[in-house]
Amino acid sequence: MMAEADFKSNLPESLAKLAADPRVTVRRSGAPCLPAKCVVYWMQRALRIVDNPALDVAIEVGNSLGLPVVVFFSVIPNYPNANLRHYHFLKQGLRDVAEDAAERGVGFVVRRPPGNKLEAFLEEVEAAMVVGDENPCREPERWRQVLSKRLKIPFWTVDADVVVPSNIFNRSYVLLHHFRPHLNRELPKYLVEPKKINPLHRWTPPKGLPGFDLSEDITAGFTKLDRSVQPVDTFTGGARSAVRRLGEFLKSGLAGYDEKHNHPETAGTSRLSPYLHFGNISPLRIALTVEASPLSSETKKKYLEQVIGWRELSVLFVRHEPNYDNWECAAPWARKSLVEHTADPRIHRYSFVQLERAETHDELWNAAQCQMTTTGWMHNYMRMYWAKMILCWAPDPAKAFEWAVILNDRYQLDGRDPNGYAGIAWAIVGRHDRPWFNRPLFGLVRAMSGASLARKFDAAAYIRQQQS
């Protein structure tokens, strides 16, 4: 491996400066491979052209080398735990990427198997180097590590889907209030309008370069794809829908957020999570738009605490906790206490299939499960209750965690996300929470009950909505 100093001395000054940005991770060092015809942005998580720091870095590299940029997206048939519902949303987003790429003056090529290998594409288009985005989840991070060993040209990744780059903290935090002072220290530097970077050179595709036509079915021939989970019409994927959703929320949701965000029977939250998960909108853009609104700073603070505080705490959790998606990530006090309570009598026990089909005695829980399976999204307050009841009804806490992850990843449009793993770890094994009172089944993990929820919001209305 080239030493840091050698690496930088091999780079033009402008590139060395870019590489030193904490948002950038140099995965394969070295000088760009020249002569070349373009710089490639391998888009994987941040499915947007506007407000995308990874694309911005690729364009800056291209401008400084006198090269155009081409965005490459590979549709793979076996994306971990993705089903037809997710691929449908993905494709809707790719259409916006195609239009916006043309508008911004960068190339965009989508490939499907068999001709979808990044390395082959880099050779076909004669790339000088490749820039990717970041995804802290296990498999996507493994792909990046494998590629960094296999690629013959420099490979950088850019932490495009957080406000403050995760490299700044380089650790996880036990509680939000431990993280908050560190975050607040960095926010003035990162919660700022990004500079506008225009590509100076237009990309002309080599003659006959194959690319997938997005009017076709991106899942055709994916024989192992789970098609039983159908697309939903409650959300339409893509940057345009995301921006529209944000606008609507600012107009009619944000002012009442503090009061209504714990009322699942009202549309009191932004419902931006599917768009954030697919990278259709940048968290920085959401935060800046909220900041610029004329509402009280208390209201804005409450929302920013979710979209930056909790969300980035979750990203750090997944980045630094190898067992983020299973019971082994339990907070030590919760693990001890849950083990002590494993033999507690369980009045209700349900199999995984009964839970999946919403066949429990608890109408409120069934309604939440139905909201998730039929609309692809569940309200935050119900997600807490939903996961905590699985803890009570599954054979043991490890199974409860496993079942919650499977259901969440399968049905939520925003599933398979650091927020999901952190949310389940919070609800079932006390991560990012503190010990509470000792209770049957829950032990010291914060308990919730249907009766307590019914006192806080109109549970009957929520149930009716999910049945209609």
Ligand SMILES: Cc1cc2nc3c(=O)[nH]c(=O)nc-3n(C[C@H](O)[C@H](O)[C@H](O)COP(=O)(O)OP(=O)(O)OC[C@H]3O[C@@H](n4cnc5c(N)ncnc54)[C@H](O)[C@@H]3O)c2cc1C
């Ligand atoms: C058991 C459980 C499972 C969850 N699974 C997921 C999941 O799979 N994917 C997912 O994105 N979120 C998940 N969450 C977190 C949260 O419930 C959702 O992000 C939120 O409900 C999304 O709705 P919204 O966009 O209207 O949120 P808003 O209230 O409008 O918040 C705006 C954004 O802030 C972030 N945010 C809000 N609450 C949280 C939180 N508690 N933790 C982390 N980030 C948060 C989200 O990105 C959200 O889109 C889960 C929480 C729990 C308790």
